[in-house]
Amino acid sequence: xxxxxxxxxxxxxxxxxxxxxxxxxxxxxxxxxxxxxxxxxxxxxxxxxxxxxxxxxxxxxxxxxxxxxxxxxxxxxxxxxxxxxxxxxxxxxxxxxxxxxxxxxxxxxxxxxxxxxxxxxxx
Amino acid sequence: xxxxxxxxxxxxxxxxxxxxxxxxxxxxxxxxxxxxxxxxxxxxxxxxxxxxxxxxxxxxxxxxxxxxxxxxxxxxxxxxxxxxxxxxxxxxxxxxxxxxxxxxxxxxxx
Numbered sequence: 001x002x003x004x005x006x007x008x009x010x011x012x013x014x015x016x017x018x019x020x021x022x023x024x025x026x027x028x029x030x031x032x033x034x035x036x037x038x039x040x041x042x043x044x045x046x047x048x049x050x051x052x053x054x055x056x057x058x059x060x061x062x063x064x065x066x067x068x069x070x071x072x073x074x075x076x077x078x079x080x081x082x083x084x085x086x087x088x089x090x091x092x093x094x095x096x097x098x099x100x101x102x103x104x105x106x107x108x109x110x111x112x113x114x115x116x117x118x119x120x121x122x123x
Numbered sequence: 124x125x126x127x128x129x130x131x132x133x134x135x136x137x138x139x140x141x142x143x144x145x146x147x148x149x150x151x152x153x154x155x156x157x158x159x160x161x162x163x164x165x166x167x168x169x170x171x172x173x174x175x176x177x178x179x180x181x182x183x184x185x186x187x188x189x190x191x192x193x194x195x196x197x198x199x200x201x202x203x204x205x206x207x208x209x210x211x212x213x214x215x216x217x218x219x220x221x222x223x224x225x226x227x228x229x230x231x232x233x
Contacts, residue, residue: 039224046212046224046225046226046227047161047163047169047212047224047227048224049214049221049222049223049224052220060219060220060221062221063221064124096168096169100222101174102220106157106216107157107216107220107222108157108159108174108175108216109157109159109171109174109175109180109214110159110161110169110171110214111171111174111180113168113169113170114168115168116168
């Protein structure tokens with residue numbers, strides 16, 4: 001059974017860079033037609049797609065976050081990572097790592113989710 | 124910027140039928156947006172219910188169904204149960220790798 005597990009600091013200072021890693025177990029990250037990415041949920045709010053990456057390194061980003069987001073992949077470790085720069089209190093959220101099915105230029109759905117990790121931005 | 128719209132809240136009686144919708148601030152939702160639906164209970168990660176408009180994810184009961192109704196995507200729950208009380212989110216594919224979540228609908232079963 002595929003499992004995704006987020007890891008990283010739970011507290012980040014304003015203006016610094018948030019860094020999270022997702023470790024994939026029970027399957028290979030180097031699988032065709034699946035992108036790996038991040039979704040977040042601010043406390044008491046809805047879900048927001050952040051971005052996704054293919055094992056080859058091809059990326060898609062939310063336009064509203066694109067200037068601050070970098071998603072990378074390490075196939076040797078079966079991991080992918082998120083960096084979000086210049087964070088503010090508005091970036092406080094539960095961050096989920098996900099698998100997303102995309103093929104022939106169309107992305108259809110998110111089928112696997114990590115349990116989520118809360119990141120608080122505060123001094 | 125395109126906004127994906129959902130009813131903020133809805134209520135249904137146990138055993139009843141409810142239809143939640145997913146629209147666009149401008150324009151109509153069609154199958155080309157490949158709507159998908161997710162269920163989230165408090166403190167849990169979302170669970171995939173429906174994708175590609177009307178395909179149920181593995182293990183999802185057939186009382187959950189998806190469709191296009193008029194100019195919106197729709198999630199219908201037939202024979203609502205107490206444990207269907209959750210938040211429901213739709214996602215639309217906007218092209219160029221971009222997916223947008225709706226604001227979510229809080230469903231109460233009472």
